[in-house]
Amino acid sequence: MPSPPETINERHDELVRMLRAARPQPSEQLRERVQMLATTAAPPRRPRFELRRAVPVLAAALLVAAVAAAAIGVGSRDSRVVGGGGEEAVRAPAAPRPAAEKAPPASGSDRGAAPDFVQGRSRGAAAPAPSRRLQDYRAELHVRVRDLDALSSSTARAMRATRSLGGFVVVARYDAPRGDDGDSLLVVRVPVGRVQDAIARFSQLGTIVAQRIDIQDVQQGVNRQDEQIAALRRTVATLERELARTDLTQDERARLRLRLLSARETLRARVAARDETVRRARLATVSLTLTTRNPEELAPKPRGELEQTLRDAVSVLGTILTWLLAALIVAAPFLALAAAGVALERARRRRAERRLLENA
Amino acid sequence: MHAVTSSIFERGRTGAPTFAEAAEAHLADVHAYLVYLTGDRAVAEELTAATFERALRSWRRFDPRRGSARTWLCQVARSTALDHLRGEARRRRREDVYAALEPREHAAPLADDLSPALDAALRSLSAADREVIALRVLLELDSSTAARLLGISPTACSTRLNRALQRLEEKMRDAVAA
CATH class of the missing domain: 1.10.10.10 (Winged helix-like DNA-binding domain superfamily/Winged helix DNA-binding domain)
Structure with missing residues (x-):
């Protein structure tokens, strides 16, 4: 359907009428030729790519990808629970487990055992037994007691228990500002061989609502320090032998003395550091929190699967959008250059066409 | 009007004209446009046929939502004519001297x-x-x-x-x- 003609200057009406009256007509041969052409089957029109239609499809694809990624995330979380990792401990009530299962690996100076966080209502706490290797042993216990009276007496009992086990109190804080609720915090150090007894006694003060055990193997570090100390001792001995010679010049003797002094100083520092590490490894740090509050107020409520899935989906979507934005920022200058190139090429082609038609 | 196989005139499912419909409806327009553009009826006849051949090959790319079949055919015709004019210009450049001396035939x-x-x-x-x-x-x-x-x-x-x-x-x- 032709578009409605727009007004052409009235001055040219006569000319326009003459031109329209003498419109060129195609010859019969041309008509037949085109009709012959039209009888051949025209190829079907190809559907065109349209951004308007593509956007909802892309959005849906992104959503599906995010949900899939979240589902994979849920799957992997579940597998961690099955595998007995930290999250299992968070959800399951504390249950005694064989000490060997929880013991740190025999080697490795990094955190040997994954932090263990136990939350439950059982009265017994399962603390991994310290091995014969040197370890940095830290435990954290949250114990709920009945009331403020129990809080006070339990705090005192915990301090007595610490001393009876050969340990000492590093921090003691008692806080019962008003009402029926109160807390007390004790940070104690006990010999590492008695830490299981300490945890067992602390757990009897009330109901364990949370427990966290963190063990770092320091044996390798101490072994390295021992090797360095031995090497330094050999160096000192060698230097002392050298200095005992009588054929040394004054300069040589002075240099050897300096080296000997430096080696002895280093040896002293290394020995002190090693002793400090060993001393620390002989004592375990136990942080005991006694409280009258409900466990729900203390521990974060575990998230439901749906909430977690939604959080994962939002997180994945956020990541995707971040990447898309980053890609856009990186590509923007190139896109702008490409657009400018296309525009220039189009303008050049138009100019060439105009010249061609004006000269034809 | 010339008889054309009826199936060629069947309208597409989208309501867009078929190629046969478009060819029949707009042949005269395309031809008139090309006559004026080239200034030569004989050349315009050839270019019209070439336009519809090219249009048939590209018919799948025609999108009625972006413009009418007539406009699209005119675009194809323009492109065909520009190709022809470029070829002519090149030919004239190559045969500059001869073309200058060549007596122009009295065109229709x-x-x-x-x-x-x-x-x-x-x-x-x-x-x-x-x-x-x-x-x-x-x-x-x-x-x-x-x-x-x-x-x-x-x-x-x-x-x-x-x-x-x-x-x-x-x-x-x-x-x-x-």
């Missing part, structure tokens, strides 16, 4: 019913002028459609049309006076 009038003065005046215009006259006067396209086809703004299109018609009138007066 652009249209049978065209007065000799108007025919001569039209031939003396540039192809660009004749093109805008063809689109706006003969095919009666509105200025925005014609502008889009020419790759210029509607204002520039109107200006170009007025100037072309002005020149045509002047040439006509000169021809009559002579």
